[in-house]
Amino acid sequence: MPERTAAAPEALLASPDQAAQQAITAEIVALHAEYEARDAAGERLPLTMHDFPPYRSSLLRHPTKNPKLVDPETIELASPAFGQRDVAAIEADLTAQHAGEPLGERITVQGRLLDSWGRPVPNQLIEVWQANSAGRYIHQRDQHPAPLDPNFTGAGRAVTNANGEYLFTTIKPGPYPWKNHANAWRPAHIHFSVFGSSFTQRLVTQMYFPGDPLFALDPIYNSIPLQHDRERLVGVYDHDLTSPEWATGYRFDIVVDGADASWFEPEEQE
Amino acid sequence: MTSIVPERILRPTPGQTVGPFFAYGLEYPKQHEVAFSHSPGAILLGGTVYDGAGAPVPDALVEIWGADEHGVIPRARGAIRRDDHTFTGFGRAFTNDDGRYELWTREPGFETRPPASGAPQPVRAVAAPFFAAIVFARGLPDKLHTRIYLPDSAAALAADPLLASLDDGERATLIATRTDRGRLEHDIRLQGEGETVFLAF
Numbered sequence A: 001m002p003e004r005t006a007a008a009p010e011a012l013l014a015s016p017d018q019a020a021q022q023a024i025t026a027e028i029v030a031l032h033a034e035y036e037a038r039d040a041a042g043e044r045l046p047l048t049m050h051d052f053p054p055y056r057s058s059l060l061r062h063p064t065k066n067p068k069l070v071d072p073e074t075i076e077l078a079s080p081a082f083g084q085r086d087v088a089a090i091e092a093d094l095t096a097q098h099a100g101e102p103l104g105e106r107i108t109v110q111g112r113l114l115d116s117w118g119r120p121v122p123n124q125l126i127e128v129w130q131a132n133s134a135g136r137y138i139h140q141r142d143q144h145p146a147p148l149d150p151n152f153t154g155a156g157r158a159v160t161n162a163n164g165e166y167l168f169t170t171i172k173p174g175p176y177p178w179k180n181h182a183n184a185w186r187p188a189h190i191h192f193s194v195f196g197s198s199f200t201q202r203l204v205t206q207m208y209f210p211g212d213p214l215f216a217l218d219p220i221y222n223s224i225p226l227q228h229d230r231e232r233l234v235g236v237y238d239h240d241l242t243s244p245e246w247a248t249g250y251r252f253d254i255v256v257d258g259a260d261a262s263w264f265e266p267e268e269q270e
Numbered sequence B: 001m002t003s004i005v006p007e008r009i010l011r012p013t014p015g016q017t018v019g020p021f022f023a024y025g026l027e028y029p030k031q032h033e034v035a036f037s038h039s040p041g042a043i044l045l046g047g048t049v050y051d052g053a054g055a056p057v058p059d060a061l062v063e064i065w066g067a068d069e070h071g072v073i074p075r076a077r078g079a080i081r082r083d084d085h086t087f088t089g090f091g092r093a094f095t096n097d098d099g100r101y102e103l104w105t106r107e108p109g110f111e112t113r114p115p116a117s118g119a120p121q122p123v124r125a126v127a128a129p130f131f132a133a134i135v136f137a138r139g140l141p142d143k144l145h146t147r148i149y150l151p152d153s154a155a156a157l158a159a160d161p162l163l164a165s166l167d168d169g170e171r172a173t174l175i176a177t178r179t180d181r182g183r184l185e186h187d188i189r190l191q192g193e194g195e196t197v198f199l200a201f
Helices: A021-040 A227-231 B154-159 B168-172
Strands: A106-115 A125-130 A155-159 A165-171 A176-178 A184-186 A189-194 A203-208 A248-251 A254-256 B043-050 B060-065 B090-094 B100-105 B130-137 B144-149
Touching (some): B043 B060, B060 B100
Antiparallel strands (some): B060 B130
């Protein structure tokens, strides 16, 4: 293959065709109808489609062959060791990382990390990152002309406790424009990166907020073929988690799935 | 053995793309130094991530997880807080503007049990050592699992169940190349000619 020079990453962010939202939405609706029919016919669809053309930057980046089903080897059934001391408690509070307090709606996001059998997954690393309340990421390649917040970086980490629980304090992110198509906006979301007790359970996903009007328009949210699976990514407002005069509370439980063999407990767990 | 695995009761949380702006959320110091680069046995594992048009992907990340040189699974903490001597087996590398990722690590040994006393005991006579690897990228709606096998033991590679199930072209996408400087080179092609074999479990 001839030597190719990489395009500047920011130049890749805009899709060449810049379709209208209406056209993108029509593509999403047609694909969802197809997926629902295949699901109804008994086909086991992936939880997320790698080949989802409305998400334009996936066109040249998704594999064309089905993944090869393999029995995991020992190393794949284990996971890097994390512990409570790997992360400082302050790292789970995204509102306390600067001299002042960030602008926006203070929230807590908490939940449990579970496996497919409903067992809590303790001592695993959860990393989060998000836009600020104006919908601006601190990343240098984010060119959205919304204000940066000098008191908000938007990155945090936590390690799940013995019951698999985690808690982040942050501010609610704003919706965010991107260049997938003309007038494209992402629903407000928090990125989550999660380790399970086996490497096969590794998960990167996004948590959304209830009732977002952008859900039906968003190619990334809709890369999940089935409605009940998409809903699983929407945090649940829980008034019992809301603290008086302080923050509204959302619950987001995360279920990591591995091979059958990840049912068995690892030989040692710290 | 799998017959005694009970029914799953929860549907898993679906994955989503890592997006364009993962760097400030996922980066940590020395993330690509699984082994301290000046320690004995440290090697450089690197390569380029390509898209379906053969263009390098400058906004991907590659994670590896591997056994130590004795084939023992690392149980020491410290993967996200490096101390320059503990081998944790886990590393993370972002591709640069040329689509290239690089990790300093050690080569996994043949799979063994941790030593009860004395030296680690081999589990199997032949089990081809590999790095478990995951690729994430902007434009990739979900993670991709793969393996990066060490190229040196022809007998072990020939006996590996996964490799044995692949044709020659597919097999080549999972085996690293050793350069004349002793480095391991391994490109990852997300789509098209020479597409890397990705895995489901």
